[in-house]
Amino acid sequence: MTVTDRRYGTGRQHGGSVKTMAEKIKEIYEKVYDVLIGDRDLWQQLFNIAVVIAILGASTSVVVSIILGNPPIAILLFLITMVFAILCLVITLNAKDVIYAALLFSVVGNFVLFPIMFFMSGGYHGGMPLWLLFSLVMCWVVIKKRILYLIYTLSIIFQCGCILYSEVHPEKVAALGSEHAVVMDIIQSLILVSLIFGIIIRYQNTAYEKKKQELDEANAFLSETNERITLQSMYTLAKTIDAKDKYTNGHSMRVAKYSEMLAERMGVSDEEKDEITNLAMLHDIGKIGVPDAIINNPSKLTEDEFNVIKQHPLTGYEILAEMPELKDIGTGARWHHERYDGSGYPDGLKGEEIPLPARIICVADAYDAMTSNRSYRKYLPQEVVREELQKGRGTQFDPDIADIMLDIMSEDKDYELREQ
Numbered sequence: 001m002t003v004t005d006r007r008y009g010t011g012r013q014h015g016g017s018v019k020t021m022a023e024k025i026k027e028i029y030e031k032v033y034d035v036l037i038g039d040r041d042l043w044q045q046l047f048n049i050a051v052v053i054a055i056l057g058a059s060t061s062v063v064v065s066i067i068l069g070n071p072p073i074a075i076l077l078f079l080i081t082m083v084f085a086i087l088c089l090v091i092t093l094n095a096k097d098v099i100y101a102a103l104l105f106s107v108v109g110n111f112v113l114f115p116i117m118f119f120m121s122g123g124y125h126g127g128m129p130l131w132l133l134f135s136l137v138m139c140w141v142v143i144k145k146r147i148l149y150l151i152y153t154l155s156i157i158f159q160c161g162c163i164l165y166s167e168v169h170p171e172k173v174a175a176l177g178s179e180h181a182v183v184m185d186i187i188q189s190l191i192l193v194s195l196i197f198g199i200i201i202r203y204q205n206t207a208y209e210k211k212k213q214e215l216d217e218a219n220a221f222l223s224e225t226n227e228r229i230t231l232q233s234m235y236t237l238a239k240t241i242d243a244k245d246k247y248t249n250g251h252s253m254r255v256a257k258y259s260e261m262l263a264e265r266m267g268v269s270d271e272e273k274d275e276i277t278n279l280a281m282l283h284d285i286g287k288i289g290v291p292d293a294i295i296n297n298p299s300k301l302t303e304d305e306f307n308v309i310k311q312h313p314l315t316g317y318e319i320l321a322e323m324p325e326l327k328d329i330g331t332g333a334r335w336h337h338e339r340y341d342g343s344g345y346p347d348g349l350k351g352e353e354i355p356l357p358a359r360i361i362c363v364a365d366a367y368d369a370m371t372s373n374r375s376y377r378k379y380l381p382q383e384v385v386r387e388e389l390q391k392g393r394g395t396q397f398d399p400d401i402a403d404i405m406l407d408i409m410s411e412d413k414d415y416e417l418r419e420q
């Protein structure tokens with residue numbers, strides 16, 4: 001069904017023109033079809049059709065009884081039937097309300113309708129204790145799981161009370177029955193309709209849960225696939241950047257690894273850690289826009305060449321802004337060359353104005369630059385790297401993050417954290 005279909009699909013505007021009779025009939029037919037058949041399976045369709053036939057049958061018999069006489073009871077029956085008909089349709093349309101409706105009907109059936117039937121039939125001595133058993137059947141039809149046991153227990157206690165009362169005061173119960181015998185007809189029809197209703201609820205409920213489970217599984221599969229594709233794309237992008245710069249091959253992946261280690265020690269959540277790792281993997285993506293001749297220039301860069309290189313954070317940010325579903329994915333690219341004292345680029349952000357992922361990547365980036373081989377030098381000795389990090393605390397680097405990197409280095413006795 002859908003509500004959706006009706007809202008967006010067939011609910012087209014007619015530009016204010018008056019609908020013809022044929023259009024109106026077609027609209028009603030579509031709505032009825034949607035309610036009865038929709039996209040339900042065969043059993044659901046049969047149940048829905050059965051309830052409509054039951055309601056129509058009950059209403060017709062009521063109308064006939066009005067025509068033939070006894071109007072007050074007939075009108076009452078008619079009203080009750082219509083209320084149930086409306087409820088049936090509402091609940092058929094809103095499957096999520098089924099659980100509450102089932103609970104309501106079970107409680108009413110167990111504690112009101114069936115006990116009334118029991119007393120109207122003369123109580124325990126009147127030969128109708130079966131009415132009380134019906135309440136247990138209704139429980140089974142309508143509810144499931146833990147609530148079922150609760151209602152069952154309460155219902156049994158309540159029924160024992162009813163039976164006891166009818167044993168102790170049989171004369172009162174008998175009088176009640178004869179005084180209100182007329183009401184019996186009304187209640188009986190009410191119960192019959194509610195039982196049909198209960199069975200439908202039970203069926204709709206099961207069908208709804210089955211559909212929901214299928215949808216949840218499909219969604220989980222889709223988001224897992226989506227995540228995998230995204231990660232693969234990021235990995236490919238990072239490899240592309242690294243392949244362009246022949247002197248810093250593997251740089252993006254190593255910066256991602258160091259950033260992940262820093263983030264982990266900072267105690268961020270797993271989700272944030274993954275995010276920071278991904279941002280780090282893509283931090284230099286803007287280098288795609290820098291000519292190869294400049295990137296792979298082994299000699300000292302001219303001022304103009306350096307200005308071109310300095311564009312890469314903004315270029316990277318603009319490229320990543322093309323992926324709006326990955327929110328903030330450009331954070332690392334744009335601000336990893338900011339310095340803690342505010343003298344970095346491109347925006348001259350200072351201290352904690354620089355987003356945390358960018359401050360982490362800044363330390364990881366500098367660490368990898370010092371611990372990887374260049375065309376003009378080998379990786380720097382660990383002691384030199386340590387001194388540089390200490391020197392940059394509070395000027396280039398966030399001092400806390402630099403300290404964590406220094407801790408990691410202290411534990412790395414064999415100097416394994418470098419370009420191998």
Ligand SMILES: [Fe+2]
Binds near residue numbers: 283284312337
């Ligand atoms: Fe960079």
